[in-house]
Amino acid sequence: MTPPGTPVRVRIAPSPTGDPHVGTAYIALFNYVFSRQQGGKFVLRVEDTDQARARTDSEQLIFDALHWVGLTWDEGPDVGGPHAPYRQSERGQIYRDHAQILLDRGEAYRCFCTEDRLAKLRIQQQAEKRTPGYDRHCRDLDPADGERRAAAGEPCVVRLEVPLSGPITFRDRLRGEVTRDAKEIDDQVLLKSDGLPTYHLANVVDDHLMAISHVIRAEEWISSTQKHVLLYQAFGWDAPEFIHMPLLRNADKDKTKISKRKQPVSVNYYRDIGILPEALLNFLGTMGWSFGGDREKFTLQEMIDVFSWDRVSLGGPVFNLEKLTWLNEKYLHELSIDELADRVIAWRLNRDYLRSALPLVQKRIRKLDEVIPATEFLFSGDLDYTPVLGELAVPEVAPADVSKAVLAYVERFEARVGWTKQMLEDEANAWCTELGWKTKHAFMLLRVAVTGRTATPPLFETMVVLGKEITRRRLRRAAEALGKAR
């Protein structure tokens, strides 16, 4: 437990694996507010130890998104700081050294099991309806032998030697003591065979080395926290204070944690549909936390001034676009006309956006007054499909199947990195072939879904200009509209 008087140091630790997530902004907000109120430091650390999933462009997108909503950090990869580097991929030696410490202390062991063996083990356990988990096959190998084999280049991982049983407890600031029995916990992999650490090792080592006093993160980490407690003990370190915020939920029927399959999760989506950053931040501040005194609209500074963990409620809040929009309206209406003009320009009426949009319509207009009508769908968020429901179709195919097909196309581009005309077109062609539909019909379907019209500029160029967030949203809404049609 953090001793009293310890300087407050908190962190946000995003993993650069995709679009900047509202959940990241949400947790960052609470870290930021708490650090500011306490006169502490806010650290941004990039957790990019997954080579397969890390994307180079994602890190910058996350920085930009956090800056866009108005959050800044005192230490991080871009601004430096006394505990640099702040990118875990650049701290490999630190983790290897610490894994070695645990190995030397007998708190961890080398495991030479192949992925193939683990997979078979898993299948067998499932067949026997046993709880899946590592069978500790390598736990009792002679450590000296393990060192020799590793030195000889045999691939291996390092696992934590978790006690066979006994309660492991930590105190969550919002929930009190949370206990799990050690027998429920696997011998966690700490160091992967590629030499990089897993989340658990890297996180604990960095939080300690970076003198993090309070770990403020999402509820999904609760059941991992005992593993972290074990690691702190194994190193002989004091653990920080843990504060697990509730998880943002989908507005859908099922209230699972917010996910892009269900609704937009990228901060950039909200930016692109014209949500003001201060409104989004304010809205996130009302998720699981209340200002008190019936206040719903408040500035970041006001939140800092009155912030208290006592005002956190633990039911997972549904991220409700209606209410966000209402709050946004409030902010929008209070802007001076000059400010409003600036916001609109920054949003879409800027040179960059026009330069990307105008090539699509230049040959389709005869007078300047036709620009706005011709490009109207490039300046809107959700579309109304009721007037074009008849066109949102493929001959001889049931609406429900058309709906599924639209979602299948979304899945196709979700699986691809980048957002280019070529990629979108390739996927559309493959999708069309798979369905056995005429491209003429299939592409018209997509066209209407994406633009709400039948006469438009070339489809894939249009999608590129609109961006992934809005395109995805429109296709999903079109699929929904089709699902409702009989």
Next chain:
RNA sequence: GGCCCCAUAGUCUAGCGGUUAGGACGUCGGCCUCUCACGCCGAAAACAUGGGUUCAAGUCCCAUUGGGGUCACCA
């Protein structure tokens, strides 16, 4: 399924033993008004269930139910 977390209207929430259970979004109705919107006024709408504890329970305890998270060489 095991383990863990959670539980006030459709949604976000106030409530920290004694309230006509408050506010907000959304919905519906009305006022304002050249239209629409804003704004204003009003209405419907909640303490999951069952046991305790207590003079008194939305508030404390337990169980049930329901929801969620987690069980990777992902974070």
